[in-house]
Amino acid sequence: MYGQDLFPLLISASLGGALLSIVTKRWEQACRAISFTAAAVVSLIGLVIALEVLLVGGQVAFTIPTSVAALGHFTFVVDRLSAFFMLAISSLGLCVSIYSIGYTREYAGRYSPATMGSLFSIFLLSLFLVVTASNAVLFLIMWETMSLSSYLLVVYESRNRESVSSGLLYVVMTHLGTALITVAFIIMWLHTPGEHSFDFSAFRELSAGALPEAARAAAFLLLLVGFGTKAGLVPLHVWLPQAHPAAPSNISAMMSGVMVKTAVYMLIRCYFDFLGVTDSWWGLVVLLVASVSALVGVLYALMEEDIKRALAYSTVENVGLIFIGLGAAMVFQSYYLADPAANAHLADLAALALIAVLFHTLAHSLFKGLLFMGAGAVMYATHTRDLEEMGGLAKRMRWTGILFFIGALSISAIPPFSGFVGEWLMFQSLLLTQNINDPMVNVLLPVAVAVLALTGALAAACFVRVFGATFLARPRSKHAAEAVEVPRTMLTGMGIAAGASVLLGILSVFIVPVIDSVTSSVLGVSIASKLVNGLVLMPPAGEFSSMSPVIIGALLLFAVPFAYFATRDLGGRRPVEKGDTWDCGTPLSSRTEYSAAGFSNPINRIFRSIYRPHTEVRTEYTSSTLIKRKISFSSTIEPVFERYLYAPVAALVIALARRVGVIQKGSIQAYLAYIFVILLVLLVVFR
Amino acid sequence: MAGNRMLTLVRLFALQSLALGALALTVALVTGSAHIYAVAILTVVIKGMIIPWMLLYVMRQIKVDREVEPVVSIPMSLLLCGGLTVVAFYLTQPIIFVGGAIDTITKNCLAISLAVVFIGFFTMISRKKAITQIMGLLTMENGLFLAAISVTYGMPLIVELGIFFDILVAVLIMGLFAFRINKTFASVDTTILRRLRD
Numbered sequence: 001m002y003g004q005d006l007f008p009l010l011i012s013a014s015l016g017g018a019l020l021s022i023v024t025k026r027w028e029q030a031c032r033a034i035s036f037t038a039a040a041v042v043s044l045i046g047l048v049i050a051l052e053v054l055l056v057g058g059q060v061a062f063t064i065p066t067s068v069a070a071l072g073h074f075t076f077v078v079d080r081l082s083a084f085f086m087l088a089i090s091s092l093g094l095c096v097s098i099y100s101i102g103y104t105r106e107y108a109g110r111y112s113p114a115t116m117g118s119l120f121s122i123f124l125l126s127l128f129l130v131v132t133a134s135n136a137v138l139f140l141i142m143w144e145t146m147s148l149s150s151y152l153l154v155v156y157e158s159r160n161r162e163s164v165s166s167g168l169l170y171v172v173m174t175h176l177g178t179a180l181i182t183v184a185f186i187i188m189w190l191h192t193p194g195e196h197s198f199d200f201s202a203f204r205e206l207s208a209g210a211l212p213e214a215a216r217a218a219a220f221l222l223l224l225v226g227f228g229t230k231a232g233l234v235p236l237h238v239w240l241p242q243a244h245p246a247a248p249s250n251i252s253a254m255m256s257g258v259m260v261k262t263a264v265y266m267l268i269r270c271y272f273d274f275l276g277v278t279d280s281w282w283g284l285v286v287l288l289v290a291s292v293s294a295l296v297g298v299l300y301a302l303m304e305e306d307i308k309r310a311l312a313y314s315t316v317e318n319v320g321l322i323f324i325g326l327g328a329a330m331v332f333q334s335y336y337l338a339d340p341a342a343n344a345h346l347a348d349l350a351a352l353a354l355i356a357v358l359f360h361t362l363a364h365s366l367f368k369g370l371l372f373m374g375a376g377a378v379m380y381a382t383h384t385r386d387l388e389e390m391g392g393l394a395k396r397m398r399w400t401g402i403l404f405f406i407g408a409l410s411i412s413a414i415p416p417f418s419g420f421v422g423e424w425l426m427f428q429s430l431l432l433t434q435n436i437n438d439p440m441v442n443v444l445l446p447v448a449v450a451v452l453a454l455t456g457a458l459a460a461a462c463f464v465r466v467f468g469a470t471f472l473a474r475p476r477s478k479h480a481a482e483a484v485e486v487p488r489t490m491l492t493g494m495g496i497a498a499g500a501s502v503l504l505g506i507l508s509v510f511i512v513p514v515i516d517s518v519t520s521s522v523l524g525v526s527i528a529s530k531l532v533n534g535l536v537l538m539p540p541a542g543e544f545s546s547m548s549p550v551i552i553g554a555l556l557l558f559a560v561p562f563a564y565f566a567t568r569d570l571g572g573r574r575p576v577e578k579g580d581t582w583d584c585g586t587p588l589s590s591r592t593e594y595s596a597a598g599f600s601n602p603i604n605r606i607f608r609s610i611y612r613p614h615t616e617v618r619t620e621y622t623s624s625t626l627i628k629r630k631i632s633f634s635s636t637i638e639p640v641f642e643r644y645l646y647a648p649v650a651a652l653v654i655a656l657a658r659r660v661g662v663i664q665k666g667s668i669q670a671y672l673a674y675i676f677v678i679l680l681v682l683l684v685v686f687r
Numbered sequence: 688m689a690g691n692r693m694l695t696l697v698r699l700f701a702l703q704s705l706a707l708g709a710l711a712l713t714v715a716l717v718t719g720s721a722h723i724y725a726v727a728i729l730t731v732v733i734k735g736m737i738i739p740w741m742l743l744y745v746m747r748q749i750k751v752d753r754e755v756e757p758v759v760s761i762p763m764s765l766l767l768c769g770g771l772t773v774v775a776f777y778l779t780q781p782i783i784f785v786g787g788a789i790d791t792i793t794k795n796c797l798a799i800s801l802a803v804v805f806i807g808f809f810t811m812i813s814r815k816k817a818i819t820q821i822m823g824l825l826t827m828e829n830g831l832f833l834a835a836i837s838v839t840y841g842m843p844l845i846v847e848l849g850i851f852f853d854i855l856v857a858v859l860i861m862g863l864f865a866f867r868i869n870k871t872f873a874s875v876d877t878t879i880l881r882r883l884r885d
Contacts, residue, residue: 668811668820669758669811669812669813669815672808672811672812673812676808676809676812679808680774680805683778684774684777684778687777687778687781
């Protein structure tokens, strides 16, 4: 067991890395290399610990001494669930650390590399510690460290007004969430049996029914809203498409890839481990919110013209997918617990849904990290985030293009890539629900299935659009035309993520049993033997459908070159004649290309009731109405949630503040009078 | 409160401080403890002489008007102060008369001291000029001092010395502020500070 010794090393190595990057801040080049190499080493240590716990078993525990006995034991415990999330954090952390060595050159001379390096180390460490903390107070401390360090990284470009205001929105929303989580923990703490304790081991005894019904429901809702804020569930998502793109791209990759997943981790832990899922409405609520999130996320991603905002909205969508799986698992688990004897097969389904959740979590952290790193590489080369100003980058940035393409294929759920396997597992678990006799479930689950299908198709369209507008055709601006390939460290970082993403999909038959060991530690039911049959994945309830990513992969490996050679050679060589495309007499330029807005316009029309688009075409004529000098086009979509949910709330708060502001008279005498009156009243009341 | 001249106000403060010194002297004679003698002398010297002199100096320097300029009219102030004194007696009644919580010869002074604190506070609220606010604060301090000496026969000498030093420096600083306010706004009327809001 190396993990026991490695865990303190992990903590000291990242703190040391943070310190080193501050010490070396005079030498920018060295500072970048040192701080991010240290972060890569930390990630490797985390990877070793995670793999050891996952493959060998056992637990790693590390206690820091506290002087306040009432707060319990400040212990970090790496059990299987923690180890799985550590795996996601460390593998993406490794890629992003390597990538950052090159990427931060973008900021050379403008912003301090020491700030970025040290904050990155702390952020990475806090991510590890959030998923291993085994005490509610310790967890909240780490959670806040994570929120604050990521906030500071979001506002890293401190002279950029947009970054700062996005950061403010983020920090407000995240603290709102933290407040609700704290209240939920306090409710749970009040009901811990025996001596009140903040230790998770005491929280675990809550599932034995120690909590009154109302308190359970309150804790459930508070946790859902609190963690949903961090995860970016609709309608709490508004900060996410603002803050994730405003951060430097390596940070966006970490935030979108793994930070939102810490909320998933803690929800699994709280619901399945602490509270126990016995009410079926919990799962249905989660399912409903998640379906809306998935749909709204992908719809906005499709309309977005900023490459990083499109990716951020896609994160909202994917979090929605993950929560659909979570909701399904909760529904199955609640029906199983209601009647364990009659509904034994539902336990299998709950496990299947939870496996899908964890698989998609890992897969999404890899490919979304990859895509954000790719977007960062594009920005590094072109210095713009506007899709309409890109184009033609595949020729100029060959490797970035290939790696981004792999990410796009994965997220669009094309077999045998990792995104496909996750969504397939999710579909299987949802499609097998005909066994539950409850009209509400029978209505909502098919809706979730439909949303899943629609989302998948729209996501594919979205990434065709993003990839096409960025990398294909001719450059639409000078920036894009002058782009050159990014440094090798950046390509290496992306390459590792892409490789891991592909392998995760193809080798999923070997990975699913490992995830099964994680879910069985949570649910107590192992379905690996039913799920994996040789090289074929099949759902546990009979001959419904089965799938083997390995075989699909092998077939593709064989089929793609075969198709290529077959089309080239079998029909015999045809004579090739080269000439211009027919262009109606107008010379073709990059302005005649299919633009990103043009690509998504049909979808804009179909979903106009959601988007409420506002389009304006302005034409300037010369002296003749037949000859137009200039046509300008602008199209905006209405931010529904900001306008109809947040704006009224903000207006209400401001109105209240005005009311209260009346007492701010500005005169010393008035203030003194307030104090005097309060003093008198207190003296008389407490005489 | 009835005085509508600055000079009267300062003189009244000096008188109050001298009375306080006399009270401290009485306590010292009764208890015979040495440090209260020192406190009594300090009170007379610092509060009865130095501080009034400093206030008069500041007033001469900034050529403040003689008028006090009350926010609340003088008859109304007098009525309110009477009310506050009643409240002070009402508040301290259970402390003074019930049980042997406090057992000193001057325990009835507690109500008076609380009334002095209230009236000092009321002076700060109801008068416009910065100088009158300093006066109000000093009156409050006198009230507190009275409470301390009458309830517990005085605090340890070191604490007393600290308080005296404190009040001296406070008057210095507040005098300085009055100078600055006068220089900036050409008046020491604190209602002008209203503009600093928002």
